[in-house]
Amino acid sequence: MELKFIWVKEYNNIKETGFNFQNNDGDWFDYKDNHLSVQKARKPVIDFGDNIESITAIAGENGSGKSSLFEVVVESIATQDNGFMSFNIEFIGIVSFGNNVFHHKSLHINVGELEDKGFIVKEFAKSPLEDNQLVRESQTGFIMYSNSFDWRGGIRTGGLMNISTFGMLLNDFERFSHIKPSEEQVGIDKLISFYKNEKSKVVSFYLSHQSNVTYLQPKEILFEPKCSSTENYLSNKEECLLIKSLNEFEYGILTYVWLYSNVTRDSLKEKIDLDEDLLRLNTKQLYRINLLRILYYNKQLKGIEDYDINKTKLLIERRDWDNILEEDIFKSDINLMSGKENDVLPKLLELLKLHEEIVDNSTYWNNYKLSQITHLDEKGEWRIKAYDHKINCSRDNKNILKRFIELERECSNYKGNWLRLNNYLFDIQPSSGEWAMLILYSRLWEELTMQMEEGHIFNKFVLLLDEPEINMHPNWKRRFINELTQFLTSEFPKYKFQIIVSTHSPYLLSDLPSDNVLLLKRNAKGNTKIVRKEFIKTFGANIHELLSDSFFMKEGTIGEFSKKKINSLFKYLHGDELENEKWDEKKAWSVINIIGDENLKLYLIELYNKKVQRVEEFDSIANQIQRLRDEADRMEQLEKFRLLTRKEGESDD
Helix, strand or coil, rough: CCCCEEEEEEEEEEEEEEEEEECCCCEEEEECCCCEEEEEEECCCCCCCCCCCEEEEEEEECCCCCCHHHHHHHHHHHCCCEECCCCEEECCEEECCCCEEEECCCCCCCCHHHHCCCEEEEEEECCCCCHHHHHHHHHHHEEEECCCCCCCCCCCCCCCCCEEHHHHHHHHHCCCCCHHHHHHHHCHHHHHHHHHHHHHHHHHHHHHHCCCCCCCCCEEEEEEEEECCCCCCCCCHHHHHCHHHHHHHHHHHHHHHHHHHCCCCCCCCCCCEEHHHHHHHHHHHHHHHHHHHHHHHHCCCEHHHHHHHHHHHHHHHHHHCCCCCCCCCCCCCCCEECCCHHHHHHHHHHHHHHHHHHHCCCEEEEEEEECCCCCCCCCCCCCHHHCCCCECCCCCHHHHHHHHHHHHHHCCCEEEEECEEEEEEECCCCHHHHHHHHHHHHHHHHHHHHHHHHHCCCCCCEEEEEEECCCHHHHHHHHHHHHHHHHHHHCCCCCCEEEECCCCHHHHHHCCHHHHEEEEECCCCCCCCEHHHHHHHCCCCCCHHHHHHHHHCCCCCCCCCHHHHHHHHHHHHHHHCCCCCCHHHHHHHHHHHCCCCCCHHHHHHHHHHHHHHHHHHHHHHHHHHHHHHHHHHHHHHHHHHHHHHHHHHHCCC
């Protein structure tokens, strides 16, 4: 199903306005005087890919209602539980989604006529899709992305997969609250959790798409093992004997490596050498402990009630770390459940084998100064830092890492969430533009991959992208539509996609026909107005013209500071009175020479030459007058001398 039309009675500066979205059926709606008319517009001219049903961009001048319309789109079609804006505020409007027309109970429409045209008309009380059955029947999911850190990213509804930055921050910390430890044991910072999960997503995406992410060249990938004090989902405090045993294992592993080196947390100024062989062994054991925890959460273990903890306690007392997992857990009476989960066992064994290979090929920071790692919260687990390790990014190692992460995702999947047992980080920090690209594609890839692996009902997705090009280099903005459609077509060919994107970028608009663009401006009252499509031509258009026309930059397309400076220069060259700026010929010529717009630069040079020429002409005339005056003075003095000489001659006679 595609979103075709939304009519909004009132929301912010949107007042009784309808918005048509590009759709394959070519339906075009108009609602006036309680009558919803439907016409057939021309079908899409441009094909964006076999599984890209349509693309619509929302653009326009500042304050025209782009953000408000995006909010309306998100909430009206992706809300199934709490109503408009997720606060039980009614959405009063009309929505056409597929062959369905939803109208608020207070609005009257021509039901019979629409039904005769094949539409299913439904009345709603608060939200168009408050009936979950329709979503299941339509097999359509909704995904929202925004890299802005604002309240819109925190929207949570039953029908929306929110991969926005703010939404991910909330989800990364709170989605496992059902297995969260007691409050006094929680020492996990939300931002750190979000940051590390985001980094791990990016590493996973990179390893699966190395040929496409050529701009990133890491030399090493860092592993940060997790434990119950660093992740909520590993902190289960149930009274199960197995969980109790695993918790004791972990405590022993984290403690023993430091006791082995006679180190305490008070040794802040000491540099210590840790045994690398012991670090490797404990790293492998810790990973197995966490893997068993996940299997327990997924209810993939049986025989737990018969588990004999006495043997475990004995091994702990003996500090028999070499055999504690091999002999006591994986060779105990605790086995994987029978049934469809049987295929997990070979994957687990492969996963453990790859983990051992990675650990054996890794290097550790085995020379520690405790003051460098004890900056963690007092509730945090400082000892786990000893097990951080890194592996170089050779081709073979990257292939091993790729397979390892794929298996871990399959084996540690809990209710559609990937419970990572390590944090994965690059040894380099991507630029802000590279990071913007990586987080968009890594989030989309992980969400859609999990949907695919979980076998969810969806076969279509509406992607709601709120200014996804933010922070990207202009050349990446220019390639954005092309690369996004290629990514969705090549990676997820079985899914259909409708893309709705709000943007401030003329580069995105130049890849879309005007039929695919909702161009907004403000009317005289400050309300949202849609620009008629016959007045705009976007596909293949010049970027500068799009900036001026499509984003209504009435005051020009140059920066305000340079604009004021050039206006002041213009006044000086015209001889107008200046208030604050002081100019002379040298300063004027220097500024003219650094202006980037060649046409403007040539015009100012012409004004400059005229001004300088007038000054030179004035100086020439003044000089001539002065010479004449000097000559007159000389002649006057000469005449006086002659008269004086004549008088003296007459007196002699």
